[in-house]
Amino acid sequence: MQGKWRENLIKIKPYVAGEQSNDKDMIKLNANENPYPPSPQVKKVFEKYAQNSEGLKKYPNSDSVILKDAIAQRYNVNRNNVFVGNGSDDVIALSFMAFFNSDKPILYPDITYSFYPVWCSLIKIPYKTIPVDENFEIHAEDYYTENGGIIIPNPNAPTSICKPLDFVINIVEHNPDSVVIIDEAYVDFGGESAVELTKKYENLLVTQTFSKSRSLAGMRIGFAIGSEELIATLETVKNSYNSYVMDSIALEVGTASVNDEEYFKECVNKVIATRERVRDELIALGFDVKKSATNFLFATHKEYSAKEIFEYLKTKKIFIRYFNVPRIDNYLRISIGRDEEMDKMIAAMKEFFNK
Secondary structure (H helix, E strand, C coil), X not given: CCCCHHHHCCCCCCCCCCCCXXXXXXXXXXXXXXXXXXXXXXXXXXXXXXXXXHHHHCCCCCCCHHHHHHHHHHHCCCHHHEEEECHXXXXXXXXXXXXXXXXXXXXEECCCCCCHHHHHHHHCCCEEEECCCCCCCCCHHHHCCCCCCEEEECCCCCCCCCCCHHHHHHHHHCXXXXXXXXXXXXXXXXCCCCHHHHHCCCCEEEEEECCCCCCCCCCCCEEEEECHHHHHHHHHHHHHHCCCCCCHHHHHHHHHHHHCHHHHHHHHHHHHHHHHHHHHHHHHCCEEECCCCCCXXXXXXXXXXXXXXXXXXXXXXXXXXECCCCCCCCCEEEXXXXXXXHHHHHHHHHHHHHC
């Protein structure tokens, strides 16, 4: 006798990350990872635990005090204004649960981070996508409408476009009855953070990640900064779901990274310099490339198919990102790697054009 238990299984289309490879020779420019290692101070944390792992038998500090204090000092806020989690994905997912509980739809751009609709489907949140214009620009006035919440990445992904702080202010001031989340995963590469605005607007939450500019994608560290009320609500949701979201090593690694400001700036500046050089080279090859404030480039070619370029580069052991979705199906997202990796990608593109 066959039961009907399968009817109760969730049916959802999951987020699809960039393609992975076990080939050590593969040049991976499809996941917006940082090509440089994390701070040398991070290595010291691992060395400490390698010599004495006794502390791992105990639960970590559930309040994540050392990391919150480091972030609070770095961004000139109080500890009670900081929330931390397992990557900004975890922080944003908890934020969806904490703040988007209206029967009205939340709003976000139609071309943006593709995890947002997944969370909405999982948590059963109504949503409405707001079209970006023909140049992939987001307009604040499109969000001056009744809603159950707003989330916008700034800079946006995959378009790489960044909006000024006036844009954020306009959205927040026109939505006093909604929580507005600004997802700043890439802000360190050329954007202006809205963190300071959280001191004025109690309904504004800013999220960031250590995965990109701090080279810690493998550690899964993210955080949010906002009013004490928003952060307290996030803590309540976290403690109702998993009170130990950050492990002991991650807390110390994150703290070490935040405290090494000089190394952080050095790596970010290297990525930016490579990005600008490669953008110029792609334009010289006939690409239309958006002005980027991220660690990736968003490009389309005037004559050649993005999919064909993507497939050809794979044969050369170079991964970039291709999105087979409407409006951007002839665009490529290219993460910024080391100079020698980007040179190999440019050389492979030249081969493709000349074959």
